[in-house]
Amino acid sequence: MLASRTAAGQALRGRALWAAFAAATTGTFMVNVDASVVNVALPVLAHRFLLPVTILQWAITAYLLVITGTLPLVGRLADSLGRKEVFVAGIAAFTLGSILSALAPDFAVLVAARAFQGLGGATIQANVMAIVALLFPRERRGQALGLIGSVVAAGTLFGPPLGGLLTATWGWRSIFWINVPIGLWGVWASWHYLPRFPRDPAHPLPSLDWAGAAWFLAAVTALQLGLSLLHSPRGWALTALAAGLTALFVRREARAARPLVPPSVFRNPPFTLNLLAGLDYFMLLMFPAFLLPIYLGQVLHLPVGLIGLLMTPQALLMIVVSPWGGRLADRIGVLWPARAGLLLFAAADLGFVLLPGRHAGVWPVLILLALVGVAAGLFSSPNNSAVLGSVPPRDLGLGSSLLAIQRNLGRSLGVALASILLSLIWMAHGLSPDLSPRYPHYAAWFLMAFKGVFLAGAALAAAGLVLVRTPPYAHAARREPEPGTGSPRSARS
DSSP states (O other): OHHHHHHHHHTOOHHHHHHHHHHHHHHHHHHHHHHHHHHHHHHHHHHHHTOOHHHHTHHHHHHHHHHHHHHHHHHHHHHHHOHHHHHHHHHHHHHHHHHHHHTOSSHHHHHHHHHHHHHHHHHHHHHHHHHHHHHSOHHHHHHHHHHHHHHHHHHHHHHHHHHHHHHHHHOTTHHHHTHHHHHHHHHHHHHHHSOOOOOOTTSOGGGSOHHHHHHHHHHHHHHHHHHHTTTSHHHHHHHHHHHHHHHHHHHHHHHOSSOSSOGGGGGOHHHHHHHHHHHHHHHHHHHHHHHHHHIIIIISOOOHHHHHHHTHHHHHHHHHHHHHHHHHHHHHOSHHHHHHHHHHHHHHHHHHHTOOSTTSOSHHHHHHHHHHHHHHHHHHHHHHHHHHTTSOGGGHHHHHHHHHHHHHHHHHHHHHHHHHHHHHHHHHTTOOTTOOTTSTTHHHHHHHHHHHHHHHHHHHHHHHHHHHHSHHHHHHHHEEEOTTTOOEEEOOO
């Protein structure tokens, strides 16, 4: 198996290697564009289907739920059926889901089509990092993962403006039709340029833990719904249900002959600590993404179009810095770039705490968002490399799936934590936890809570810094498994 893996991945050089990389990242770009492109079309969908926003959100929620809930299963499917074959099937499913969404005659069909699209998106997310880790030798892995970070940032950056342009010009269905030519090219290119990776005989298809997959999907569904309703008792009840379902999932995995997520993987300190540090990072990333648009609109009273433009430098710097952070990790190990990224996050959050009120101007905000972009670019690629470097090659599919779960869960938890902190700060001052812009002096009360949330963000960055300073993380940083062998090799200094 390992010899085949080496032949499949390491035999590619030059143009063939980068053609395979481009094919693999086509799906990643589509998935990240689609995660945000629908948001812009919600007002048009509301007019078309005559539905409230609370119902329309299911066009987004169904997509994200299926992606997060099926990631471990599709990662194991790739181990059983072949990584290339499952990855190509995922792009095809995503493209078919886009066609069904574009043709949807009513909202119920649109939600179902979006869920199917999410299944394809999960298959892409669960496998792309594993494919790249198999394609590139260890000494170039950080650079390649950094470029994936740039692709993710580019998809996130271009999603909203692309959605607005397409919807305004050709209607809401065009935001799904645009995926079709890209998806068809992705299917052809992935089949043509990607090598055939070996299957893992330890995970035959009939032995997959289908019951565990069902428990995991149920737990993720309850958690996502609970986090979106934390302002009500139903939200807390669903969150408690998610905790119970997670306990049942863990119990199932501990007893399963071939578990979907082996509990033993979390007894690997480098892997677990790296994964937790990444979860911390995605929570940090969501604080400004969630709160800055409100600050710019309600405190500085800026128009929506300008707010969108002011949020772009962060994504642009992530695109530029991520490959550089990956190359730096290849040269000196992942530890120092990860530390630097979290230190910059802490500095940016403290900067947000010091922002004044409506007379602040936009330049301090731009500088701090640029700092967040640099911090994200420095941290993300080395952390991904450290996680994948902490598992043997046979578990790269599992590692890639858990990285994608980390990303989606961290984003959800970040928004939920920021919302909870806002409410707690308002309640501590005798205000309603659901304070609205109609409340007198709302801008002043929001600014006070805004600063409290970012002070907590600085503490969260410090907590992540403690994780990356621990010896197990340093061990993962400096002695990652040699590709194709599973044996440790010191990183170049």
